[in-house]
Amino acid sequence: MSPNASQLSALSRLFSPGVFREISQKGQSALFARLFSQTGIVGRSNQTVADAFDAAFAILRRAGYRDEYVYRAALTQNVLLGTHSLNSASMLTEFRAGSCKADLAILNGTATVYEIKSERDSLTRLENQINNYKKVFAKIYVIAGEAHVNSVLSNTPLDIGVMCLNRRSHISKIREAVDRSESVCPITIFESLRADEARSILNDLGVIVPDVPNTILRSTMRDCYAQLAPKDVHHAMVRTLKRTRSLAPLSEFIERLPLSLRPIALSVQIRNTVQQQRFIEAVSLPLIKAMDWK
CATH class of the missing domain: 1.10.1240 (Methyltransferase, Methionine Synthase (B12-binding Domains); Chain A, domain 1)
Incomplete structure (x- = not known):
């Protein structure tokens, strides 16, 4: 039909x-x-x-x-369940990253976000989305249909990975993403987390959270994050979210x-x-x- x-x-x-x-x-x-x-x-x-x-x-x-769900299905089957497993990796959907929400992110040894640009999507928001994702994720991939691939390649920095979902629903990697964990923003990561996850990361990094009223706890932890090294926060985020948001x-x-x-x-x-x-x-x-x- x-x-x-x-x-x-x-x-x-x-x-x-x-x-x-x-x-x-x-x-x-x-x-x-x-x-x-x-x-x-x-x-x-x-x-x-x-x-x-x-x-x-x-x-x-x-x-x-094909809509976003078809692309998500391909990533789920080929990357999350194909390359990894639910016991070793976790997946985030609609995860807040600055002023945007990430379509899908996979946490394994690092945090990789996948921005979907289906045949039904335009590329008008892509630059802003990438700028926000850089604050949270070490690797960024844009996965698009064949009609979008050349535009994505031309309009994104060389450190942004590009994937293509072909007509047979096979994913091919056109450009490799560069790991940029040292350039994430600890405060933006903090703002993406639940309070218990934010505290767990601080504990993991040996930071003692001051004993303060709940009304000012988040602002206190935010100040702590501002003093931390980006790469350390990113790695601790991956470890914590793989545990708190496990799909096993x-x-x-x-x-x-x-x-x-x-x-x-x-x-x-x-x-x-x-x-x-x-x-x-x-x-x-x-x-x-x-x-x-x-």
Whole structure:
């Protein structure tokens, strides 16, 4: 099928946190039923809900229709789960970096951020995004479709890595990113963290946090960060976030999901095992039953 604008919107929204959470919490989703009916996909009699998600994803993967979720799926499968594992690496989505939010970052030995520029995106904000990412992440990659690659190469500094997602959804590395951990901004990193994570990093670096009221704790810790070496803070951030935001507890759940649903599962991160089982059972149901979900 060649989806129109309305159908394309419905296809993308099927992979939204709202649908994922609703299924895991209720074992059904009226939003899923409504969106799938709007996609124009003709379901088969033996099709399950998981099959329906896969069919929708297959359409989104076609060149020209690909949205951010398709790129995130490629990074998840090829980098996070392909090169690394959930036991050795962690992934951050929508992570604050200055005035921007990073599409996806992977923490392994270092912190690498991936800015997605799909066929549906423009490059107007890219310069500002890169300037903000440099304050938090050691390595920056821009991953784009073939139509954007030359523009990305021409309009980004040589230390910024560039990747291409081709028509077959394979990722190729066009330019290697340079590790710049010594140039991050400790204060910007601090502002991206939860209070417990910020304190843990200070403890890791041997800095004693003054015993002050909670009302001024963050400003006190901020002053501490201002005195630290960028590279030390960056490395401590990686160690801390790999622990506090570990994805290892999700490993078994992720393995039971079809490839099309793994990126949203890693983003929403349902850690309640009852909800995980409820989700697995729901997507195993026949699609014809799911279309009656209310």
